[in-house]
Amino acid sequence: MSTGKKKPRGKTRSSKLRTDYLSRFAGRSYFMQGDESVAYGSLYAGCDFFAGYPITPATEVAEVMSAELPHVDGYYIQMEDEIASLSAVIGAVWAGSKAMTATSGPGYSLMQENIGYAVMTETPCVIVNVQRSGPSTGQATMPAQGDVMQARWGTHGDHEMIALAPNSVQECFDLAIEAFNLAEEYRTPVIVLMDGEVGHMRERITMPPLKDVKIRERKLVTGDEMIFGGDEIPPMAEFGLGRFIHVTGSTHKETGIRDVQSQDVHERLVTRLCRKIADNRDRIARYEEMNLEDADYVLISYGATSRPAAGALLRARAEGKKIGMLRLITIWPFPEGKVRELTARAKKVFVPEMNLGQLSREIERFSKCDVVSIPKIGGITHTIDEIYNGMKGI
Amino acid sequence: MADQKDKADKRRHRLFKYLRKEVLPTAFCPGCGCGIVLNCYAHAVDELQMDPNDLISVTGIGCSSWIPSPYFMGDTLHTTHGRPIPFATGAKVTRPDKTLVVIAGDGDLIGIGGNHLIHAARRNIDIKVFMVNNLIYGMTGGQLAPTTPAGVPTSTSPYGNVEHPFEIAELVAAAGASYVARWTTFHVFPLMESMQKALTRKGFAFIEIRSQCPISYGRRIGKRTGTEALQEYKETAVRAQEAAEMTPEELAGKIVVGRLAERDKSEFTANLRQLNDEIRKKDAGRRPEDWSIS
Structure with missing residues (x-):
């Protein structure tokens, strides 16, 4: 049995392919919807995996990703529901992708359990919620801002969240990049909290030159660092690096191994997960x-x-x-x-x-x-x- | 110290190397079938000489999800209840070179997660699903499952189950899986062979493993030990070829074991990669002025 042997990656994540493709758009202006813009921003940020389920008013995000991802050797998959969508996103991230999903209120409600899983396992990913009028099916095609508190407290247990709210089509693009960067920096899910108005509104946007866009790459382990503790924001490992990592939504020790009985282990873990965001509130917070x-x-x-x-x-x-x-x-x-x-x-x-x-x-x-x-x-x-x-x- | 530890490890069983030593002994109850499944799985991996670094185990919530997580040595994703198949779907799409194995229970895979199971079979994504079916929610103490036979009393059907159970292997076969089989924890050698088949065959492979839960299920039907359940599996198992010749009346109370489906069908991640290759080939031939936004 050979362990720790590194094999070539199964998937070529060529950043050159991505930059070559996107450079065709860079510096040019377009007239498009917020939903489309958030998708292009995500491609700029290096997103190479999208799993989703159609829902108004977020469907256009999935439509753009299904059309564009193959050009950069990324993958769009349509799942059977929103629970499966976020599940696939988290699975893809641990396998090495930069991944996202997009939905609206009813689908966002279904995702709450896995949002908590992403918080607990410190999985960087982006969830776009184009808010529509609720509760329940509500006014399915109409905008609202009714998920503001759900974005904060939707999943159970103590946690902190990062949620960004764009107010223009250009800002949908910019904040998609910011969301991916924050997700990697803080190893946490990030919500792009749009609303149906911004999602369906059409405005002029300019896609920036690629060199002007700062992209934060994933911080991976270099040696035998612990990936669920030690540092306030520990480096990540991915599947296939020979680390035999154990990823669980149960309370776990710094090594990742489950320990659900010890009060101190739980307190140390959940406090750190909250503090890594709360303590950096002023660095994360942006306003005009x-x-x-x-x-x-x-x-x-x-x-x-x-x-x-x-x-x-x-x-x-x-x-x-x-x-x-x-x-x-x-x-x-x-x-x-x-x-x-x-x-x-x-x-x-x-x-x-x-x-x-x-x-x-x-x-x-x-x-x-x-x-x-x-x-x-x-x-x-x-x-x-x-x-x-x-x-x-x- | 390290030398002594190495020597002690060498005296252990040859499959010991596949286990995460720091989490042993297992939490399985006396007589549980999960240890047998773990044993068969480790044997299958060993006989195929697979590199554990090429295996990604994905599990859900429940006793049988503990078989690979944390006990089996390898990259492991222990997910939310019912969702290991969609988590594995994302991982497989990103790393098609890895072997994705889902080991979980009937409550997880056909109860709360049933929709994902049939959709993964429909897509024919290259994931290996070993479903341990103990006919009960064991971890929570023996509640009614969608697999519990009619009439059986459980802690949430104290007067007997009034529902009809699923025939899961047949359902997955109908949904389009490449390979489907059913075995029991009594049939360890055919189960090992079947696991090897599933691990090497491209496409969605599903093995239903009937397994005993003496604590939360057996004692409610008067079978308080694991051996009584194994005896029952031995006596009631009917090979699929023989079952094909039998009437529904003759099959009542029997467990049909063996291969239930095997078909060639294009695999999901291969289709995705082919699509990407075709699109990029076209891209390479396009002039800059032909570009427009999608």
């Missing part, structure tokens, strides 16, 4: 600030809602009102410090969302002033008027 320097009133928004919110802001500013806006790009981990700092000098915070007030409660936890939710559900984004009129008392 508008007119906040002298703001007495603050709009906090994200995703599609930030577009009419910006309109309401401009109108109020034109009337001389001292209002600014914080647009969250990273929703999870929540930028607690930034919200604390802004609300310390503000009189009121307004939070328009396409739900009945999900993130506004999180904002309340860290706010030193009143937080006013401006909810809207029913599958149609807020108008500028609705947000403007919702900002009472400014």
Whole structure:
């Protein structure tokens, strides 16, 4: 029996093939949907495996990946459901792929157990959730932002999540790359929390030159490092490296071997999994600030809602009102410090969302002033008027 | 110290090298069939002289998922309940050069994960599935399974099972698998041969292994030891060739063993690779101005 013998990889993951192919698009502009853009961003990030199941309004992500992945010797597979989709993604990652899936609310609900598995096994992967109106089948073709809290707490047990919310077609592209990079850096699943509005909206995007795109490669073991502990973010091993790795969603020791009875082993593992993200909150958190320097009133928004919110802001500013806006790009981990700092000098915070007030409660936890939710559900984004009129008392 | 340990290892059984030593002894109950399956599997791998580094074991939740995870030495992915086949699907697509083996139970593979089983058989993806069928949810203490025979009392069917069980091997054969067989833990030599066949034959291979659970199943039907179950398998097993000549009445209470299906059919990952090759060949011949976005 020969152990540890390295064999040539079964699959040629040629980065040259990928860059040659993508260079045909690089530097050019296109008019496309957010769903298509997030797919191209993922290809730029080095994604070579997609497993998914059709669902409105996320299907176009799968359509682009099924058409494009073969060109870069990647693989698109259509699974029997969303549970199987994320299962296949995680299996592909441990075999050496950079992998993703895309879905919407009902499929995202089905994926929750395996999202927890990816957290527990520290599997880098990307899950795009193009949110639609729920609960249940809801308004299947209509946008919403109702999965904000599910993205944070959808899977059981203590955990931290990374979720990014683009508000434009260009940003879908950019954040797909960011999502893959964060997944590799923190060895964790990353959610691209789009909404049906951004997913189906068409805008101009420019695909950047490949040399301008920073891609974080997987940090693999070089010697006999432990892959489930030791460092706060341990290096990964893949199947076939002769390490005989043991990957389990059960509580495990630093070596990967299951130990479900020891209180200290569980505490050490789960605390580390949470801390590696929570402690880096400020490094991960990205947001955009508008007119906040002298703001007495603050709009906090994200995703599609930030577009009419910006309109309401401009109108109020034109009337001389001292209002600014914080647009969250990273929703999870929540930028607690930034919200604390802004609300310390503000009189009121307004939070328009396409739900009945999900993130506004999180904002309340860290706010030193009143937080006013401006909810809207029913599958149609807020108008500028609705947000403007919702900002009472400014 | 290390020398002494090496010497001690050398005195062990020749198949000991296939086990993860730090997790022994196994957690299997006295009389459990899982040890027999592990033994047959290690023999099959050994006789084929397979490099354990070429094997990836994928398992689900339940007693029989513990056969390779953690006991068998090799890369191991211990997944969520019912999902080892789709996890293995992703790994196989990325590493088609590796042999993907799923060992799990009936509750995992046909209960919660039944949909994945038939779809993998339909795709004919090159994964080897050894399903240990003990007719019960053993790990949780003996609840009704989709394989429990009608009338049998379990902890969640205390008045007797009112459902009809699945005939799983036949179902997987109908779904399009390349190779399907059924054996029991009594038939160790044919099971080993069948495992070797499955491990070397391209395509989706499925072996249903009827196995005993004296603690959570046997004692409810008056068979409190593993040997009583093995005796039953010996007496009730009928070879597939003979079963083909028998009436349903004659087959009642029998276990049909042997090869149930073997067919040549194109394999999923090979099809994917062929598609990629064709597309890239076309790409190479295209002029830059012909490019448009997909």
